[in-house]
Amino acid sequence: MSGVAATPELHAARAGGFEVAAATLRGARREVNEDRVSVCGRGFCVFDGIGGCGAGEVFAELAANRVRRGLLGGEDPGRALAGASRDLASLGREVLRSPGGATGCACALGEGGCRLAVMGDVRVFLVGPEGVEEVCRDVPGLDGAYLGDGRSAPRVGLIGERRLDAHVLLACSDGFWRFVGARELAEVVRGAPTLGEAAALLVRLARSCASPDDVTVALCRPLAES
Numbered sequence: 001m002s003g004v005a006a007t008p009e010l011h012a013a014r015a016g017g018f019e020v021a022a023a024t025l026r027g028a029r030r031e032v033n034e035d036r037v038s039v040c041g042r043g044f045c046v047f048d049g050i051g052g053c054g055a056g057e058v059f060a061e062l063a064a065n066r067v068r069r070g071l072l073g074g075e076d077p078g079r080a081l082a083g084a085s086r087d088l089a090s091l092g093r094e095v096l097r098s099p100g101g102a103t104g105c106a107c108a109l110g111e112g113g114c115r116l117a118v119m120g121d122v123r124v125f126l127v128g129p130e131g132v133e134e135v136c137r138d139v140p141g142l143d144g145a146y147l148g149d150g151r152s153a154p155r156v157g158l159i160g161e162r163r164l165d166a167h168v169l170l171a172c173s174d175g176f177w178r179f180v181g182a183r184e185l186a187e188v189v190r191g192a193p194t195l196g197e198a199a200a201l202l203v204r205l206a207r208s209c210a211s212p213d214d215v216t217v218a219l220c221r222p223l224a225e226s
Contacts, residue, residue, distance in 0.1 A: 045106040084147055103120025119153075126167045127186055
């Protein structure tokens with residue numbers, strides 16, 4: 001693991017009555033981190049780049065920038081993901097001339113709760129007193145779908161404000177959810193003094209569980225004063 005980044009890259013913001021914290025960490029088998037996370041005043045997004053002649057990070061970066069602009073402009077997360085998917089398809093076809101894209105999640109936060117859109121194997125969970133529940137998973141039977149494949153549409157969902165009470169929403173790349181169990185995840189989220197510390201601890205936990213992949217998590221919860 002020599003030369004592999006051991007310090008997570010951290011992001012934090014307030015968005016629509018929520019606090020958001022995210023962390024990403026380059027994997028042991030990577031020269032560069034092909035995950036991207038973006039946090040803004042309207043929400044957040046998480047992407048895992050794939051393919052493209054080893055340029056997965058290019059696809060993920062383009063997707064994150066496109067969705068961030070969309071969220072800041074008030075665009076629905078599903079439309080933002082669909083737009084990013086079209087952009088990635090053009091990048092692969094016309095510029096890199098190689099198939100590639102990204103799996104990802106976009107989340108808009110505000111009055112009414114959390115609007116979500118997911119495409120591919122980035123996963124979203126609710127962590128609460130009763131345990132860990134997966135929400136807004138991509139459509140069953142479409143394993144292998146990704147932004148830029150030219151055939152798939154985002155899975156969209158809404159998590160209302162009441163459902164978010166006493167819960168933390170977690171979006172994560174497969175470098176995290178394939179290696180960390182629900183029990184360990186819940187213990188970290190409940191035990192960390194701040195959301196930012198929880199994000200940093202979670203990506204380190206994935207590495208300690210032998211995840212060789214890039215690891216990215218984004219967490220959000222309603223602000224106490226709201």
